[in-house]
Structure formats: structure tokens, C-alpha cells
Amino acid sequence: MYTRFRNYVCLLLCLIVVVALQSPVFAVQKEVVKWSELNDHLVDKSVFIESMPVIDCPVGINCESAEHLVCQVIENTFYKWKEYEFFNGEGEIRLAIEMIKPEARLLTATEAQVLLNGSKLWERQTFGPLTNFSERHSPAEHPKTKYPTSRIQRNYQEAMTLEVAVDGPKEPKVKAAPRVTSVIEVDDELVMRESVQGAVDDRERVTSFTTITNYPWNTICYLDFLVAGMSYSGTGVMISPGCVLTCAHNVWDQDLQVWSSSMTVTPAQYQDYQGGSIYEPFGTVSDTSLASNTIYVDSSGGFEYDYGVVKLNQGFPGISTFMPIEYDATPGAVNIAGYPAAVQNESNSYDMWHDFDEVIGYEGTSNRIMLHRVDTSAGQSGSPVWRYNESLGSRRLVAIQVYGSAQGNGACRLVTTIEPIISGWMAHEPLTSLDYTHSTYVPYFSTSSTRWTGLALANYNNQRNSAKVEYYDSYGNLLGSELKSFAAYGQEAFLTATADGTQGWIKISSTAPLKGLALIGDYSTETMYDMDFKTSLYQKFLFPHLAADNDWRSFAMLCNPNNVQASISYSYYRADGTLVDRVPTIIPANGSVQDSVFTLFQQSLVGGTMVVESSQPVTAFLLYDNKSITTWKAGLSAVPIE
Numbered sequence: 001m002y003t004r005f006r007n008y009v010c011l012l013l014c015l016i017v018v019v020a021l022q023s024p025v026f027a028v029q030k031e032v033v034k035w036s037e038l039n040d041h042l043v044d045k046s047v048f049i050e051s052m053p054v055i056d057c058p059v060g061i062n063c064e065s066a067e068h069l070v071c072q073v074i075e076n077t078f079y080k081w082k083e084y085e086f087f088n089g090e091g092e093i094r095l096a097i098e099m100i101k102p103e104a105r106l107l108t109a110t111e112a113q114v115l116l117n118g119s120k121l122w123e124r125q126t127f128g129p130l131t132n133f134s135e136r137h138s139p140a141e142h143p144k145t146k147y148p149t150s151r152i153q154r155n156y157q158e159a160m161t162l163e164v165a166v167d168g169p170k171e172p173k174v175k176a177a178p179r180v181t182s183v184i185e186v187d188d189e190l191v192m193r194e195s196v197q198g199a200v201d202d203r204e205r206v207t208s209f210t211t212i213t214n215y216p217w218n219t220i221c222y223l224d225f226l227v228a229g230m231s232y233s234g235t236g237v238m239i240s241p242g243c244v245l246t247c248a249h250n251v252w253d254q255d256l257q258v259w260s261s262s263m264t265v266t267p268a269q270y271q272d273y274q275g276g277s278i279y280e281p282f283g284t285v286s287d288t289s290l291a292s293n294t295i296y297v298d299s300s301g302g303f304e305y306d307y308g309v310v311k312l313n314q315g316f317p318g319i320s321t322f323m324p325i326e327y328d329a330t331p332g333a334v335n336i337a338g339y340p341a342a343v344q345n346e347s348n349s350y351d352m353w354h355d356f357d358e359v360i361g362y363e364g365t366s367n368r369i370m371l372h373r374v375d376t377s378a379g380q381s382g383s384p385v386w387r388y389n390e391s392l393g394s395r396r397l398v399a400i401q402v403y404g405s406a407q408g409n410g411a412c413r414l415v416t417t418i419e420p421i422i423s424g425w426m427a428h429e430p431l432t433s434l435d436y437t438h439s440t441y442v443p444y445f446s447t448s449s450t451r452w453t454g455l456a457l458a459n460y461n462n463q464r465n466s467a468k469v470e471y472y473d474s475y476g477n478l479l480g481s482e483l484k485s486f487a488a489y490g491q492e493a494f495l496t497a498t499a500d501g502t503q504g505w506i507k508i509s510s511t512a513p514l515k516g517l518a519l520i521g522d523y524s525t526e527t528m529y530d531m532d533f534k535t536s537l538y539q540k541f542l543f544p545h546l547a548a549d550n551d552w553r554s555f556a557m558l559c560n561p562n563n564v565q566a567s568i569s570y571s572y573y574r575a576d577g578t579l580v581d582r583v584p585t586i587i588p589a590n591g592s593v594q595d596s597v598f599t600l601f602q603q604s605l606v607g608g609t610m611v612v613e614s615s616q617p618v619t620a621f622l623l624y625d626n627k628s629i630t631t632w633k634a635g636l637s638a639v640p641i642e
Helices: 007-014 035-044 110-120 418-428 598-600
Strands: 068-074 077-087 093-101 166-167 203-208 218-226 230-240 244-245 261-267 288-293 307-313 324-329 332-336 354-362 368-373 384-389 393-405 409-413 437-446 451-460 465-474 478-486 491-493 503-510 515-522 527-531 538-543 552-559 566-573 579-587 593-597 610-626 632-639
Touching: 007 384, 035 077, 035 110, 068 110, 068 230, 068 418, 077 110, 077 418, 093 110, 166 437, 230 393, 230 409, 230 418, 244 393, 244 418, 261 307, 288 324, 288 418, 307 418, 324 418, 332 368, 332 393, 437 451, 437 527, 437 552, 437 593, 437 610, 451 478, 451 503, 478 491, 503 552, 503 593, 527 632, 552 598, 566 598, 579 593, 579 598, 579 610, 593 598
Parallel strands: 324 393
Antiparallel strands: 068 077, 068 324, 077 093, 166 288, 203 354, 218 230, 218 261, 230 244, 244 307, 288 307, 332 354, 332 384, 354 368, 368 409, 384 393, 393 409, 437 503, 451 491, 451 515, 465 478, 465 503, 515 527, 538 610, 552 593, 552 610, 566 579, 566 610, 610 632
């Protein structure tokens, strides 16, 4: 991810001082919708209850005859149920549902309607209509075809022991040196990094913001991590607030016998074109831990056991329902989406790509390898493989992408044997929301095609720290936010996650105090200036020097981090103490202003001071701008007047 940063940002790294402090972290209770409340919750969400092909579940049904076992987290409640297939007089399939969790009961048709519609609720949690992407749904199911095991030369033998979960290190390692662009795949004589099926790579870019924040794209994650100090990337899928399912080789290296480190998770990351801005609509979390299964970690199992998990110690606000898992599924066609580095004509993509194609067979230990014709390539290891059920209108996770081959790409099937392991991982509870009691303010940021704003944050505490960075425009609109996690005494420098052509102010909320500064640079004028962070708000400030004439400009930059507007007055005093003028203005709630001093007072100012008074506590900064021969810029903090 360091490849995203422009060269100037490296100047931030040397500007931080380390000091020791302590501060507690608190968890905040997440909102949970219980089974008894789910129907009313759907009504409150204005969800249209679609008719599903269901019947009352018969009493005395044989639990061993279930066709489907499904697990899903719906509005922060874990559900597990079995589906039984029956045929009506017209030969159409009807489902009967036996709920196992959160309550053991046979569902009536009405209750089954509620459950299945609740399972689809997250499809309706959208930011807007789909604008730029058309999903290709599965056609009629293809007949299951047995593929010869000789196609891929691996020693598939039944494991003598049942796999169980195994955890990685309790504390992930601190990020090492800056990364280079790289990807990870499994090396094998007949297993290739690039595995486009056929002559044409027909993957489609998932680019629109209103698309990628919708189901199922908002749960598909870009993974960025280190293995023995080298940088790699992969894909995972969120299946609970604290669980990102991925392939085992993203979290454990069988050759080196080491766990990955510095794992960073970014849901719904997208990039409109190679080399363009990289967007993180839900932010990132790097406070993670890893786990896999004993057979893979002991190197006694191959791709059939190539599944693992990234556990989030901090969740993503706004995502509360996740991809359902259907165990032992044998679909004839599947969808896959993930983050390939090389795709079509691009060699360094950070975008999400999707494709759909047929399943061509099953093989390996207990048929735990699914062979398919979906185009994939390096970086898509760990991608979700899902089936689209047209009769239910649902998408269900059935496998995890693990390798590529000219004879068919391979995915590790999710089978009933491993359901207890995965369900155990799904129960991992992150700190879904944190008590961000420490606030820091940056009165101004600006971005354009040539201008950037960077932040350098340092955690001068001897324990981990988490921060939420929120970007507001001048009118008080929240442009976006991102989450950051810091090791004890850790630090990070990054560019603001805002689109070109935006400006406003920044609020940084953290679980413990943070130190740092902001830099604004412009390539076109080869200038850069810094702003110190503001940790306190005041109602009266003094700017101790002004300059506004043919050679100089002064800009007063104020932000109002309150939910009500602030009434402001600017008072200009000459150097001899004479009050020249007083000018009023308004700052919107959660808004900001960038006022030219010359424009405010309609005259040149050579020296003197300005007093700023506000009806609400605000913070302020003054920018000097030389506009003649050179393009110097300098910042001056406003001095609070008690």
C-alpha cells in the first residue's frame, strides 16, 4: 500500500517525537437484532417481504436428509439452519427450514419467509442505485462432472486426523520497511500464477462507489500483509463482524513455516483505473490476528485444507450482515470477485474484479477441491466463490479460491466437516466500536490533480491505539472516514482519503492521545507547508501578524466541529492598536471557512493583528501566501485568548 503514497509524504516520517503515556480502551455495545425482532426490523427498514418457495417444516423430519446447511450473521445475530427440499405437484422445489441457532425450532412457512428475507436484508443496505456494473447471474445448473485427479499432480490422500483450528501469534508484528508491489500464490510445477481460462480474460471491473458499497462487494476485502519482511496481497471475505475468511496460504507460509504479519484489511477497496486514486469507503483495520487449521499448518494437507481467517480486533461500523455460507454445495456455475494485480491490460491493479463461469468438476480428498472456469490470477487467493440461487434471489459462499491452473482453477470447498471451525471463528468479537475520547483537529485540507494533503500520526503510548479519521467539507458534509490502528509507540503517514477537488477540515478521534501534523503540497508550484494538530477548541483567538498587499496574502482557516453553526467576528487592529473594522460571518455546523483577509476588510494590510471571536468553540489557522516572484507559503497557528 505504500506504493500509493506520493514521494513528498516520506517527509512526514521524520517529524514525530516519541513519548510514553497510557490510556484505556473501552468497547461500546453493538446493536444486535434478535430473531424475535427480525420481522419488525424488516418492516422498520421498509424491506418488501418477497415471496419465497417455502412450506411449513414437517414434524419428525429426518435431520440427516437435509440438502443444505447454511450459516450466516444477520444484523449481528448468528443463524444456523438446515434446508429440506420437497416437490409440489408441478415438480417445483419447495424448502422447509429447521432452525438450529439462535433457537432450535421447525419454522413455519411464515417464519421461513422472515429468515430468508432477513438473509437478503443486506442487499438493500445501499448507498444508491447500481450505475456502472451489471452482474451476470448463473444460468441453469450444469450437471456435476467428475474431473480426473491426474489433471493436477498432487498427492490427495485422506487425512488420518481431523483438522482443528490453530491460532497465529497473539500480537501481530509491527509494520516493517516500506512495501513493494507483490502478490502471493502457491508455487507448484503445474500450478500457475496466471490462470485465465481460455483465450479471453473476461473479468469485469467493479468500479462505481454506489456499486462497491452494496452487496456482495462491501464484504470482499483487499488484504495487504508481510511474509518474512516481503510484501504480498490477497483477498478475503467478511462473514461476521470479526471474521474475514481467506485461504490459509495468505496467513501461513508452508515453505517458510511462518505466520504472515502486519495484516491490513480493506473492505470494498476500489480504483477507477490503473494509477488512479485508491478509495477505501469503509476504511482499513490493521489490528488483526490470524488462524488456520492444524492439517495445513502441519504441512500434511494441500489445497483441500487451504482455508484460514483474519480476525479483526476492531470492526467496521456500518456492516452488520454478512455473506451466508452454504456447506457441501455442488453448484454447476459460480461467481468470484477479488483483487488481482495483473488483469486484462493492467499489471498493477488495486481494484476489485468479478467473473462468472461454470464448475467443471470436484476432486481431491473427499471432493474438497472445486474445479471451475472462472478467470482468476495472482492476488485473488482467498477470493469468495459464491453461487447465485435464482429462486431465492440469494448469493451464498460455497468455496475459497486457492490456486490457478490451465486445466481448471481450484477452490477449497466449504464442507460440513469444517463448519464447527468456521462457526467458531465467526463468534470472534471485535471492538466493533471504540470510545474515541481524544479529539484532534486539522482546520484545513485541500486536494486537486496536483495538490495533496498528508497526515503523520504517532502513538506515543505504550499500548495499542485506534483512531477514526473523518473528512468534512466546508458545508459540514461528511466526505468519508477511515480507521487506523497503531502499535505501541507506532506511527503512520498517509494521504487523505478524499477525492480530487475537495477541501474542508479533518477530525481525528482516538482511543488515546495522538501527536502529529499535516502537510499540504502542490506539484505544480513546488510548494509545501505544514499545520500542527489542534487538540483544544476556543471561542477567542489572536492572529499576531497580518500581510495582505500586492506581494502577500493571508487566509484565515477556521473549522467548527459542533452540531450547531458558529457566529464569527473578525476584528482588525493596526500595529498602533487602532481598531480598523469588525466583520461578521457564519460557519455551518461541522463546517469550515477559508477567508481571505484582504477580501474580508477590502484593503491592504501591512502588519497588525486580527482577533477572532466565536459563539461556539472552534479552532483556527492562518496561511501566508507569497504571490509575486516566488510561491512561498507559511502557516501560523492562531493564539487562543482565554
